[in-house]
Amino acid sequence: xxxxxxxxxxxxxxxxxxxxxxxxxxxxxxxxxxxxxxxxxxxxxxxxxxxxxxxxxxxxxxxxxxxxxxxxxxxxxxxxxxxxxxxxxxxxxxxxxxxxxxxxxxxxxxxxxxxxxxxxxxxxxxxxxxxxxxxxxxxxxxxxxxxxxxxxxxxxxxxxxxxxxxxxxxxxxxxxxxxxxxxxxxxxxxxxxxxxxxxxxxxxxxxxxxxxxxxxxxxxxxxxxxxxxxxxxxxxxxxxxxxxxxxxxxxxxxxxxxxxxxxxxxxxxxxxxxxxxxxxxxxxxxxxxxxxxxxxxxxxxxxxxxxxxxxxxxxxxx
Amino acid sequence: xxxxxxxxxxxxxxxxxxxxxxxxxxxxxxxxxxxxxxxxxxxxxxxxxxxxxxxxxxxxxxxxxxxxxxxxxxxxxxxxxxxxxxxxxxxxxxxxxxxxxxxxxxxxxxxxxxxxxxxxxxxxxxxxxxxxxxxxxxxxxxxxxxxxxxxxxxxxxxxxxxxxxxxxxxxxxxxxxxxxxxxxxxxxxxxxxxxxxxxxxxxxxxxxxxxxxxxxxxxxxxxxxxxxxxxxxxxxxxxxxxxxxxxxxxxxxxxxxxxxxxxxxxxxxxxxxxxxxxxxxxxxxxxxxxxxxxxxxxxxxxxxxxxxxxxxxxxxxxxxxxxxxxxxxxxxxxxxxxxxxxxxxx
Numbered sequence: 001x002x003x004x005x006x007x008x009x010x011x012x013x014x015x016x017x018x019x020x021x022x023x024x025x026x027x028x029x030x031x032x033x034x035x036x037x038x039x040x041x042x043x044x045x046x047x048x049x050x051x052x053x054x055x056x057x058x059x060x061x062x063x064x065x066x067x068x069x070x071x072x073x074x075x076x077x078x079x080x081x082x083x084x085x086x087x088x089x090x091x092x093x094x095x096x097x098x099x100x101x102x103x104x105x106x107x108x109x110x111x112x113x114x115x116x117x118x119x120x121x122x123x124x125x126x127x128x129x130x131x132x133x134x135x136x137x138x139x140x141x142x143x144x145x146x147x148x149x150x151x152x153x154x155x156x157x158x159x160x161x162x163x164x165x166x167x168x169x170x171x172x173x174x175x176x177x178x179x180x181x182x183x184x185x186x187x188x189x190x191x192x193x194x195x196x197x198x199x200x201x202x203x204x205x206x207x208x209x210x211x212x213x214x215x216x217x218x219x220x221x222x223x224x225x226x227x228x229x230x231x232x233x234x235x236x237x238x239x240x241x242x243x244x245x246x247x248x249x250x251x252x253x254x255x256x257x258x259x260x261x262x263x264x265x266x267x268x269x270x271x272x273x274x275x276x277x278x279x280x281x282x283x284x285x286x287x288x289x290x291x292x293x294x295x296x297x298x299x300x301x302x303x304x305x306x307x308x309x310x311x312x313x314x315x316x317x318x
Numbered sequence: 319x320x321x322x323x324x325x326x327x328x329x330x331x332x333x334x335x336x337x338x339x340x341x342x343x344x345x346x347x348x349x350x351x352x353x354x355x356x357x358x359x360x361x362x363x364x365x366x367x368x369x370x371x372x373x374x375x376x377x378x379x380x381x382x383x384x385x386x387x388x389x390x391x392x393x394x395x396x397x398x399x400x401x402x403x404x405x406x407x408x409x410x411x412x413x414x415x416x417x418x419x420x421x422x423x424x425x426x427x428x429x430x431x432x433x434x435x436x437x438x439x440x441x442x443x444x445x446x447x448x449x450x451x452x453x454x455x456x457x458x459x460x461x462x463x464x465x466x467x468x469x470x471x472x473x474x475x476x477x478x479x480x481x482x483x484x485x486x487x488x489x490x491x492x493x494x495x496x497x498x499x500x501x502x503x504x505x506x507x508x509x510x511x512x513x514x515x516x517x518x519x520x521x522x523x524x525x526x527x528x529x530x531x532x533x534x535x536x537x538x539x540x541x542x543x544x545x546x547x548x549x550x551x552x553x554x555x556x557x558x559x560x561x562x563x564x565x566x567x568x569x570x571x572x573x574x575x576x577x578x579x580x581x582x583x584x585x586x587x588x589x590x591x592x593x594x595x596x597x598x599x600x601x602x603x604x605x606x607x608x609x610x611x612x613x614x615x616x617x618x619x620x621x622x623x624x625x626x627x628x629x630x631x632x633x634x635x636x637x638x639x640x641x642x643x644x645x646x647x648x649x650x651x652x653x654x655x656x657x658x659x660x661x662x663x664x
Contacts, residue, residue: 011323018327022334030342103364177524177602184376184524192368207569210517210526 045078046252047239049232052082055089055302056097056121064125065100067256072107077254078246079109079239082129083232088121088302091145091186097125098193105129109242113235114138114226119214119303123225124190127197130242133235134217134226141225142303143194144212145186147179149297174296186299198224214303376524379547381605385413386614387421387621394621397442400428401435402450402498405477406596411448413604414613423621436461440627444471444620449596451494454501463504464626466589471623473616474502475596478513478552496552505587506558509594512572514551514581521567523547523606530567530607531583539563539586539615543608548595553581560587591619 050067054060064082071077082101088094104110105128112118112126114134119142126132134140166172191210195202202209202224220226228234236253240246367373396418398404398411408415408427415425429438436458439445445465454462466472476496483491499508516522516529523530528549533540540563553572556562564584571578585592593616598609 011326014323014327015330018331019334022331022338026335026338026342029339033339033342099364102366175602180525180528181376181378185374188374188376188519189369192373193366196366196368207517 044076044250044252045243045246046076046254047079047081047236047243047246048074048077048254048256049081049083049236050256051084052097052122052125053085053115056086056094056125057089058093060086060089061093061097061100061125063257064097068100068104070256072104076252077108078251079111079243080104081232081235081239082110082112082126083235084112084114084118084122084126085116086122086125087117087119087304088124088142089300091121091190091299091301094121094124094301095189097121098128101125102128109239111235111239111242113230113232114140114217115232117303120144121301122303124193124301127194131228131235131238132220132226133228133230133232133238134220135231136217136229138217138220138226139214139303140217140220141214142212143191143209145183145190145299145301147183147297147299149174149179172296179297183299186301190301201227376519379523379606383605383608383610385417385604385610385617387417387423387617389421389423391422394423394443394623395441395625396423396425396444396446396617396620397429397438398425398427399435399445399447399450401452402447402454403452404448404450405494406448410600413601414599414617417614418617418621421621434458439465439470440468441625442470443623443625444473446620447472447474447498448599449475449477449496450498451496453497453499459501459504462501466505468626469624470589470626471620472590473593473620474498474590475593475599476502476509476552477550477596478509478594479511480513480550502590502592503557505590505592506560507554507556507585507587507592510553510555510572510581512552512574514548514553514566514570514583515573516567516570518567518569521569523549527551527573529570531564532567534562534565534582537563537586539584539591539612539619541615542611543615545607546598546609546612547603547607548583549597549603550595551583552594553579553583554585554592554594556582556585558587560585560592563591589623591616 048067048071050064050071052060052064068080071080101110110129112129112132114126114132115138117139118126118132119139123140123143132140164172187210191206194209195206204223215223215225217226217229221229228238230238240249240251398406400406411425418425426442429435430441431438436455439461445462462472476498477494479493479495481491482494483489496509502508513527514529515527517526521530522528528547529551530545530547531551532545533543546564551566553566554560554562562582562584563586564582566581566583569578570581572581583594597603598606599613604610604613
């Protein structure tokens with residue numbers, strides 16, 4: 001009937017057909033398999049809400065930075081809403097806040113929602129976001145830097161010079177001229193950051209921004225300090241809309257950091273100072289029987305005045 | 319054989335399909351974690367351009383130069399007023415005293431002898447009045463006017479109204495105002511109502527209230543000066559024939575009302591010069607920008623005056639250099655005590 005060669009060629013043809021069919025079917029079903037695998041364990045992509053309430057202190061900023069890192073590394077999170085109510089704080093940690101938000105905003109849409117106040121250091125952090133949503137009662141602005149120094153440092157430097165033997169004329173020495181030069185440098189980086197990120201939206205000049213005024217929500221949306229009036233729900237919707245990976249209403253909302261403190265069980269030593277972060281609490285214990293050297297001056301990007309002014313004054317020009 | 323012809327290709331079909339879809343599944347599970355840059359790697363914007371040194375490091379005015387005062391071999395005497403609650407101490411004026419002394423002239427604090435301010439003016443070639451909080455009595459105003467009309471020179475350094483912090487057992491704040499408007503008004507100038515500020519980086523000196531001022535014309539006060547800086551600047555209100563010699567940089571505004579304008583900061587009326595800041599003569603500011611040249615010009619202006627009461631009497635011992643020790647200077651002949659209270663035009 002059939003020769004060996006004919007049988008062999010028929011077999012070969014059938015294998016070719018089988019493999020070809022397999023490839024075609026695989027090509028059809030592979031996307032289904034691919035999409036069927038849940039990414040990161042969730043069904044829907046989500047918008048993460050990261051909250052900063054309180055000053056832009058080391059503890060608060062570190063907590064927010066962890067939350068933002070979580071948002072960047074968690075594959076199901078496609079956009080972030082940064083919910084802020086902060087009058088600012090030290091310049092160094094405010095810069096950290098800005099850099100953390102800036103990095104996140106370079107990877108995914110970030111929308112800021114100003115719950116109450118985002119002033120000075122609080123505003124510093126939200127300038128790189130894609131949009132800023134405010135309420136009429138929200139307060140934004142106050143771009144600028146102040147320094148608080150013990151009076152003794154300024155007025156009694158000569159006497160202090162006799163108390164400590166120094167290795168150089170500038171060692172551990174604070175001068176008013178020096179403080180003002182440092183303030184100018186920090187001010188320029190702050191104002192420069194605002195102008196870089198929001199210069200196109202702002203109707204104010206660099207000099208007007210440097211004045212350090214604060215603006216209520218309605219005025220802020222007019223002059224470009226904010227983009228639209230709304231609530232946190234609007235901010236979440238805007239963040240979802242700005243994400244390419246979220247379609248329509250098909251997203252979850254994840255509140256990061258809000259429940260983190262529940263598992264903290266710490267025995268608080270007597271006399272410890274409590275530093276409350278967004279989702280963590282740090283306890284500092286100060287030893288009283290040893291000489292402590294305090295940082296002589298600290299630069300603040302803050303809106304408001306110090307609550308207690310014991311032996312300290314804000315450096316002014318008089 | 320027939321079964322083999324169907325089963326074997328079918329097996330191949332299934333194996334290939336399972337391998338491809340299984341591989342896809344594995345890639346999908348493992349894939350997302352490894353796609354995209356890992357956190358912390360080469361993310362744009364973490365060394366932002368606005369943080370770079372060129373963008374933030376503020377140019378600092380060089381603190382160099384020196385105060386030059388001409389030594390013309392003549393011993394001239396400058397009086398620093400201390401009788402009107404003046405906000406100045408001898409230590410703050412040390413750089414000025416040093417320069418004047420080096421040129422062979424004398425600086426005295428307060429009037430020597432027993433005479434009051436009005437009676438003693440005639441002994442001095444120039445009078446420096448720094449931020450007086452107290453006003454001048456009618457007799458003193460009259461004496462001052464006659465003094466400048468007779469060739470004496472007066473420089474008034476004034477500060478705008480401001481809040482000052484006083485320390486001690488308790489801290490308190492007080493409002494401090496220039497008190498001698500009644501004396502300067504007879505020269506057609508008074509202190510303005512507000513402080514000045516400027517937030518333009520090119521028009522302020524490292525802080526928003528430390529402004530720059532530039533000459534408005536040529537003259538002995540502006541000679542060699544391009545820019546001066548004032549820490550506590552106000553503005554002069556001019557009326558009459560007083561001439562503005564320096565004005566605040568463009569864009570300077572008043573602190574309370576935020577009005578821009580061309581604000582006079584140094585005004586001269588013949589033998590009287592009015593400067594709307596007194597901090598530029600302190601050690602920390604005097605060598606900033608061209609402040610030292612301006613201070614030298616002010617001192618030259620004062621030293622060019624002629625004591626109306628006649629030359630200062632020879633001090634106890636005058637060396638070849640012509641420097642006199644203030645303590646050795648006896649009271650000069652008292653000028654006639656201005657008996658005619660001519661009504662002056664203020």
